[in-house]
Amino acid sequence: MASTDTSAAPGTHDTRVGVSIKDVSKVYETRAEPIVALQDCSVEMEPGEFVAVVGPSGCGKSTLMLMVAGLIPYTSGAISIGDTLIEKPFTDVGIVFQEPVLLDWRKVLGNILLQVEMRRGVDKKAYKQRALDLLELVGLGGFENRYPYELSGGMRQRVSICRALLHDPPLLLMDEPFGALDALTRDQLNLDLQSIWLQERHTVMFVTHSIAEAVFLADRVIVFSGRPGTVAKELKIDLPRPRHLSIRETPEFGRYAGEIRQVFASMGILRDDMVDAQVGHE
Ligand SMILES: Nc1ncnc2c1ncn2[C@@H]1O[C@H](COP(=O)(O)OP(=O)(O)O)[C@@H](O)[C@H]1O
Numbered sequence: 001m002a003s004t005d006t007s008a009a010p011g012t013h014d015t016r017v018g019v020s021i022k023d024v025s026k027v028y029e030t031r032a033e034p035i036v037a038l039q040d041c042s043v044e045m046e047p048g049e050f051v052a053v054v055g056p057s058g059c060g061k062s063t064l065m066l067m068v069a070g071l072i073p074y075t076s077g078a079i080s081i082g083d084t085l086i087e088k089p090f091t092d093v094g095i096v097f098q099e100p101v102l103l104d105w106r107k108v109l110g111n112i113l114l115q116v117e118m119r120r121g122v123d124k125k126a127y128k129q130r131a132l133d134l135l136e137l138v139g140l141g142g143f144e145n146r147y148p149y150e151l152s153g154g155m156r157q158r159v160s161i162c163r164a165l166l167h168d169p170p171l172l173l174m175d176e177p178f179g180a181l182d183a184l185t186r187d188q189l190n191l192d193l194q195s196i197w198l199q200e201r202h203t204v205m206f207v208t209h210s211i212a213e214a215v216f217l218a219d220r221v222i223v224f225s226g227r228p229g230t231v232a233k234e235l236k237i238d239l240p241r242p243r244h245l246s247i248r249e250t251p252e253f254g255r256y257a258g259e260i261r262q263v264f265a266s267m268g269i270l271r272d273d274m275v276d277a278q279v280g281h282e
């Protein structure tokens with residue numbers, strides 16, 4: 001499969017891609033017994049849509065993301081990004097993991113430009129300007145010549161987001177990117193990510209185990225069951241943007257979060273007398 005990125009300069013993708021995940025299952029063969037990580041999982045994502053995947057630990061969220069990126073094979077079903085059936089690594093996605101994975105000996109700018117250094121025929125100067133613009137966008141203007149050890153955890157994660165976005169990927173995959181951050185930094189990064197998304201409208205698949213984070217960020221939340229993971233519920237989030245943190249205190253937000261909590265309660269993943277009582281009444 002060829003990469004679809006043939007652009008010589010950044011910012012030339014004027015179309016975002018959709019993602020189609022159809023009846024996908026994944027079985028890990030281990031020396032003991034096979035582990036069914038995902039079963040008959042189907043998700044359709046529109047171009048430019050922000051989709052959050054929320055589910056309990058071990059339900060196959062990371063597995064799904066790695067399969068979408070083509071980094072591990074799926075056992076059955078089909079995954080396509082745009083028109084491309086994913087059968088091997090798809091180089092045109094941007095990926096952000098929980099840990100920032102920066103090179104200690106490279107400055108911030110060097111770490112971001114790493115994304116395009118291996119690509120031939122790209123306009124490096126244009127990418128340098130885009131890297132500086134992205135740093136500005138995430139509040140790190142002027143930090144381009146710092147080393148990773150000079151940055152806080154939140155700043156390092158912002159740098160890795162800039163790196164993932166440098167080549168303006170049509171699809172951004174984020175696997176619990178803010179899971180290791182303290183609550184206030186996490187709130188700030190949710191706001192920063194929203195600003196980036198409003199400006200660039202990438203198609204985003206955002207994995208989290210935080211219900212509030214999922215509702216705050218997404219157009220649509222996909223709720224996964226416990227292992228083997230499968231789609232238990234889909235929820236469209238009709239909240240206007242830009243969303244401010246205070247939206248989390250509104251009744252509408254509370255209703256969405258409550259609906260997701262009830263899915264977990266009905267599967268026995270969350271045991272809360274209050275939630276159980278509500279579930280019992282329906
Ligand atoms: N390489 C692997 N080999 C065997 N089992 C794995 C492997 N990777 C993940 N698993 C298992 O698959 C299940 C799903 O894992 P994962 O996708 O990491 O879940 P999540 O990201 O939702 O926490 C877990 O039970 C995990 O132990």
Ligand SMILES: [Mg+2]
Pocket residue numbers: 061062063175
């Ligand atoms: Mg995971």
